[in-house]
Amino acid sequence: MRAPRAAQTTLARPVTLSGRGVHGDRPSRVTLAPAAPRSGIVFSAGGAELRADWRGVDATQLRTRLSRGAASVSTVEHLLAALFGLGVDNALILVEGDEVPAMDGSAQAFVAAIDEAGIVDLPAPRALLQVVRPVQASLGAGWAELAPAASGLSLDVEIAFEGPIGRQRRAISLTPESFRSELSRARSFGFLRDAERLWRDGLALGASLENTVVLDGETVLNPQGLRFADECVRHKMLDVVGDLALAGAPLIGAFRSFRGGHALNMALLDAAMRAGALEWREASTATFAASEAPGQRPSP
Structure with missing residues (x-):
């Protein structure tokens, strides 16, 4: 696994995307x-x-x-996943509306926008969060954990659904290259039988075959089918990347989950912060063993 960037990054110039929110079904515009x-x-x-x-x-x-x-601002996870996955540390996101646009239900459009803007280094050392002790959280039948690792962030995600999804598991080492090729195009998915219940709750009002993989029994309703045979677990992994971005810095550690989701990802971050399981490093020192002396957050 390659060494992490030593310098903080940002976008070279602004870039704008427009669309509709998948839950509120209202127009939305974001400028990165x-x-x-x-x-x-x-x-x-x-x-x-x-x-x-x-x-x-x-x-x-x-x-x-x-x-x-x-x-x-709602539905931030796919945009955050693109920023986190491609290594953008600093950005101002101007939101016109109350939800990030759904685009095609994946992070593909956000990756394209970041590529269009370009990524540049900044004159400051990159801050990283290193997992220094194992921590776990559980919700119902699901669980998630973070464990120490010498370098990089690895993801191991397993899901279990009925119907054509079944049990799917995938593991990757997260890099900009693996994010682009393995995760960025994986779309949100849902079940047709849940639609009316979600609409009553004010959710998925803008969901369609253009931004969601829709499953009806054993059938995928999208005319083009799936982008990957295991697209659903890849999308869950994409969500993990976006949620872990809320730690505030790139993580050095190993993430694993079973039957996870946004609530469980947040419960894990909460548990990790409360347990002191994450410690600040600068990129140049973030690859030493987690058993070494604790570090401090780099000063501004």
Whole structure:
């Protein structure tokens, strides 16, 4: 696995995407803009700035929503996954609307936008969060864990559904290359039988065959079928990448989950922070063994 970038990064120039929200079915427009070193990923929505931070998450049913006061921005996970997966540390996201546009239900359009904008290094050392002790969280039949690793972030995700999905498991070492080729094109999925219940809850109002893999019994309703035989577990892994971005910095460790989701991912981050399982490193020192002396967050 290659060594992590030593310098923080941002976008070279602004880039804008437009579409509709998959849950609210309202028009949405986001502009990804460069940001200064150590600013992190910040959403500007409803007159407020919302940092991409696990402590700001207030909803996890079928999406991850950030809020601050009366302002909120929903369905941030696919955009965050693209930024995190490609190694963008700092960006200002200007949101017109209350939800990130669904695009095709994957991170593909966000990856293309980041490529169009370009990624540049900044004059500041990159901060990383290293897992220094194992931590686990569980919700119902699902569980997730983080464990120490010498370098990089590995993901091992398993899902279990009835119908054509069944049990699927995939493991990768996360790099910009593996994110592009293995995860970025995997789309959201759902079951036709759940549609009316979700609509009553104000969810999936904008879901369609253009932004969701729809399953009806044993049948995939999308005319083009699946992009991968295991597209569903790949999408769950994509969601994990977006949710882990809310830790506030790239992680050095090993993630594993069974029957996970946004709520479980947030419970794991909460457990890791409370247990002191994550410690700050600079990129140049983040590959030593997790048993060495604890580090401190690099000073601004």
